[in-house]
Amino acid sequence: MKVAVLGTGYVGLSTGVCLAEIGHEVVCIDVDKRKIDTLKQGKSPIYEPGLEELLVHNSSEGRLAFTTSHQQGLSEAEIIIIAVGTPQSDDGQADLSFLEQAAKDLAGHIVRDCIVVIKSTVPVGTNEYVKQLLLGQLKNNCEIKLVSNPEFLRQGSAIQDTLKADRIIIGSDDEGASEKIQEMYRPLDVPLLLTDVRSAEMIKYASNAFLATKISFINGIANLCEAVGADVEDVAKGMGCDKRIGAAFLKAGIGYGGSCFPKDVKALLHTSRKQGIPFSLLEETIAINDHQQELLVGKALKRFGELKGKKIAMLGLSFKPETDDMREAPSIKIAQSLTAAGARVAAYDPVAASNAREIIGDVITYADSAMEAAKDADALFIVTEWEEFKQLNVAALLDVMKQRIIFDGRNCLDEVLLQASGRIEYYPVGRPAVI
Template identity: 65%
Template sequence: MKIAILGTGYVGLTTGICLSEIGHYVTCIDINEQKIKNLQVGISPIYEPGLDELLVKNALEERLFFTSSFSEGLESAEIIIIAVGTPQRNDGAADLSYLEGAAVHIGTHIQPNTVVVIKSTVPVGTNEYIKDLIQKNCPKEISFEIVSNPEFLRQGSAIKDTMKADRIVIGSENEQAREKIKEMYKPLNVPFIMTNIRSAEMIKYASNAFLASKISYINEISNLCEAVGANVEDVAKGMGKDFRIGEAFLHAGIGYGGSCFPKDVKALLYTAKLNGVNFGFLNEVIAINDHQHELLVEKALKRFGSLAGKKIALLGLSFKPETDDMREAPSIKISRALLSLGAKVSAYDPVAIENAKHILGETIEYSSSVKEAVNNADAVFIVTEWNEFKELDLKSVTESMKNPIIFDGRNCILDSKLRDCGTVEYYPIGKPSILINVM
């Protein structure tokens, strides 16, 4: 099939590369000309394991193309996939301006009998609105169908999540359109869920809000565990073995971030209010997560009394491992809180430093290694659970610090590894602190 994809962010680029990998001819379109020029020579704008190799492979095999020209990209496309961003507005609603812009371009260039797929995360009713907008911008009456096909990609495992998806949701009122999209995905051999358009739109928001709620729940349990002397990891293990609950997303830490959970929870809450539904539960999910971002700073204040003049080393900046994405990353709020309290912040991340500079500027110091970041530090905050941090030589780390004090926001460090440190103070989330040879 000939497929056009509007947007070359995480969703659009990953989808385009994976569809070309299973044999389709895919043209990715983006208005950012520099991004397109880079993609044409095999340079990806995002960090995603395995993506660069598949990009180059499918471009060389002439199944994957990139252009900033809508007329060129949409010419002869059987399926048009919209994968542009829907960022959060100040009132919590989804900003549909990029989607609206895409609809105008599609209306100008769409060919008869095309299926338009909205993969962007959108509020219920958006597919119908965009279909009308495309029709209004067509120079003449053209027959086309629209399909809601939400994505469920996790940054850091986006290729796996595409090629070996749990399910593919296809929402449409037209049987032929549903079957065409089903045929497009057929080589993946994964389960399909067929719904109407509005149900498909709701599935994405409902899924992300549920996962965010599960994270906030276990984080609140972790705070209670600390108060009563329980171990949240044991509690989560005991809970997760119940098949009705499951083990996923029961890892206590300093809260969720990224481009999806924060904005999708708020967008669903906005939709509820708009439709007169009291969904106050989500307000609590958001409040718990906001507080969780502050937890390491609170622990450090309790330990030191004052952070003025203290050097704090942040290990991890991205919102999760295996990505350079800084959107809604806990490290942002943590860094700003530490600076406001007079601390000096040095930070290291394997891939996210350049993106962090766009947000935090030069307010903090950026290090090229763990060793450099922790040198003469009064404390270390582990903010992102990169494998590099899980496998740290803790003795070497603590020996180079001014004070061997670790605040672990992701419970990365095994208790057994701490015994080799000599002297260390270790403060995890939701379980007892460990003080070794501390006078």
């Protein structure tokens, strides 16, 4: 099939590359010329394991192309996938301005009957709105059918999540359009769930809100465990063994971040308020997460009394490992709180330092290694659970620190190894401290 993808962010680029990998002819379109020039050179503008290799392979095979020209990219497309961002507005609802612009761009360049697939995360009713927008501005006499096909990709595993998805949601009120999209995905051999359009739109928000709630729940339990002397790791294991609950997303820590959970929970809450439906569970999910992102700073203040003049080494900046994505990363709030309290912060992240500098700025320093960040530090914060940090030579790290104090926001260090390294203060989340 001939497929055009609008947007080359995490979702659009991963989708385009993977569709090419299963045999389709794909053109990715983006208005950012610098990004398209980078892609034409076989380089990915985002860090995503496995992405660049597939990009180069499918480009060389002639199945994948990149352009800034809508006219060129849409000229032969049977299926057009919209994968532009829908960021959060000030009031919590989804900002549809990029989607609206994409629809206007499409309307002026569609020259044949086609199916427009909205993969962007959008509020219920958006597909109908976009269809009317398209039909009202079409320059050529073409038949347009819309399909809702929400994405469920995780940064750091987007390729795997596409090629071996748990399910693919196809929301359509047109049987022919639904069958065409089923055919496009058939080579993946993954479960397909067919729904009406509005249910498909709701599935994405409901899924992310539930997972975010699960994270906030276990973080609330973690805080209670610290108060009563229980171990949240054991509690989570015991809960996860129950098939009705499952072990996924029961990892206590300093809260969720990223491009999806924060904005999707708030967008769903905005929708519920707009409809007059109380949903206090979502309000509490957000409140717990906001509190959790301040957890390490609170523990450090309790330990030191004040942080003015203290050097804090911060390991991890991205919101999760295996990505350079800084959107809503807990590190942002932590860095701001530490510097506001007068601390000096030296941070290290394997891939996200450049993006972090654009958001956090130069109020903190950026180290080239964990060892460099830890040198002469009064305390060490672990903010992102990169595998590199789990494999650290903790004894060597502690030897270069001014004070041997660690606040582990992801419970990723081995307490046995820590205790074997000599005198140490170790403060995990939801577990007894080692002092």
